[in-house]
Amino acid sequence: MRNIVVFIDQPGSALGKAGKELLTFARGLGAPVAAVAGELSEAVRAELGEYGVAQVLNSNQAELFEYSIVPKAEFLAVAAQRVDAQLVLTGNSAEHKEIAARLAVLLDAGVISDAVGVVADADAGIQVEKLVLAGSYTVSASVRSAIGIVALKANGVEPEAAGSSSAAAVETVEVPFSELALRARIASRQARPASGRPELSEARIVVAGGRGVDGDFGPVEELADLLGAAVGASRAATDAGWIDHSAQVGQTGKTVSPQLYISVGISGAIQQKAGMQTSKFIVAVNQDAESPVFEIADLGIVGDLFTVLPQAIEEIKRRRA
Numbered sequence: 001m002r003n004i005v006v007f008i009d010q011p012g013s014a015l016g017k018a019g020k021e022l023l024t025f026a027r028g029l030g031a032p033v034a035a036v037a038g039e040l041s042e043a044v045r046a047e048l049g050e051y052g053v054a055q056v057l058n059s060n061q062a063e064l065f066e067y068s069i070v071p072k073a074e075f076l077a078v079a080a081q082r083v084d085a086q087l088v089l090t091g092n093s094a095e096h097k098e099i100a101a102r103l104a105v106l107l108d109a110g111v112i113s114d115a116v117g118v119v120a121d122a123d124a125g126i127q128v129e130k131l132v133l134a135g136s137y138t139v140s141a142s143v144r145s146a147i148g149i150v151a152l153k154a155n156g157v158e159p160e161a162a163g164s165s166s167a168a169a170v171e172t173v174e175v176p177f178s179e180l181a182l183r184a185r186i187a188s189r190q191a192r193p194a195s196g197r198p199e200l201s202e203a204r205i206v207v208a209g210g211r212g213v214d215g216d217f218g219p220v221e222e223l224a225d226l227l228g229a230a231v232g233a234s235r236a237a238t239d240a241g242w243i244d245h246s247a248q249v250g251q252t253g254k255t256v257s258p259q260l261y262i263s264v265g266i267s268g269a270i271q272q273k274a275g276m277q278t279s280k281f282i283v284a285v286n287q288d289a290e291s292p293v294f295e296i297a298d299l300g301i302v303g304d305l306f307t308v309l310p311q312a313i314e315e316i317k318r319r320r321a
């Protein structure tokens with residue numbers, strides 16, 4: 001396969017898990033070229049080398065961050081053309097999916113989002129696996145254009161450094177932004193207070209609470225912190241104002257695909273399942289043995305969450321002591 005451009009968006013002082021996953025995927029397919037938007041520190045450059053990147057295309061132009069979406073798509077278009085890429089990999093967040101779509105228009109390319117796997121086939125080209133209809137179907141799709149754009153879901157692969165590392169060569173890219181790219185200006189940004197927990201859609205473990213917590217997320221948060229997990233919620237819990245809307249998992253919330261999803265006091269309505277059904281291992285705690293959540297649970301615990309969670313917390317602490 002020809003070069004694979006991997007989009008690394010504002011890495012800051014260290015390469016994040018999402019970027020490492022994309023690079024691990026890319027390495028399995030061909031030669032990864034990192035397209036880094038934002039400042040490129042020496043530490044990140046070294047990490048890129050460790051993850052098998054020999055070439056980095058970097059732009060830190062202010063327009064990338066002062067205007068919405070399109071400048072990043074134009075940067076990736078320049079990067080893809082510069083290295084004659086066959087594939088561009090992006091993350092699967094709402095912003096990255098929009099960037100992927102814009103990029104596809106710019107490059108006259110096929111785009112596939114929500115991907116969980118990519119295979120490069122000499123005859124069939126780029127084959128992508130994705131999950132649809134709340135994860136109840138796996139669909140194989142192929143890109144038929146000369147270059148493909150694929151937005152990959154988080155947690156599809158364990159990040160793994162390449163066996164040997166070498167310093168990645170860095171080339172600065174000056175993007176001639178179009179007039180169209182500068183039409184939606186970002187007026188202000190306000191950072192959310194950091195919770196210290198992992199980002200919900202990227203977390204390896206999620207502990208989610210529903211109406212059953214009855215306003216008290218304490219045990220859910222305590223278990224999450226013990227496991228280094230993100231805290232999720234059903235819509236009933238977010239609508240009640242017990243937790244921020246950004247924690248909502250489901251059809252109208254976030255889609256998560258962690259290694260472990262612990263569902264607590266959630267009935268398992270179809271709209272909730274839509275956002276978590278592809279989790280690798282699902283544990284459900286619910287006092288109603290007939291609750292639909294048990295249909296998708298790998299391990300079901302019938303009981304009062306205010307009894308079950310403290311017992312689990314105590315046992316984990318005891319085993320770690």
Ligand SMILES: Cc1cc2nc3c(=O)[nH]c(=O)nc-3n(C[C@H](O)[C@H](O)[C@H](O)COP(=O)(O)OP(=O)(O)OC[C@H]3O[C@@H](n4cnc5c(N)ncnc54)[C@H](O)[C@@H]3O)c2cc1C
Pocket residue numbers: 209210211212213233234235236237248249250251252253254264265266267268269270271272275285286287288291303304305306
């Ligand atoms: C268009 C649309 C979009 C939607 N989008 C979403 C979405 O994105 N995400 C989402 O979650 N929902 C969504 N919903 C709402 C969804 O249909 C359900 O209403 C919601 O998921 C229910 O939340 P819940 O399971 O927490 O509450 P309930 O259905 O009320 O279930 C609460 C559960 O807690 C159990 N329980 C109660 N007390 C305890 C206890 N002490 N210990 C253990 N178990 C206990 C009960 O047995 C019950 O099973 C959407 C609905 C619509 C119409």
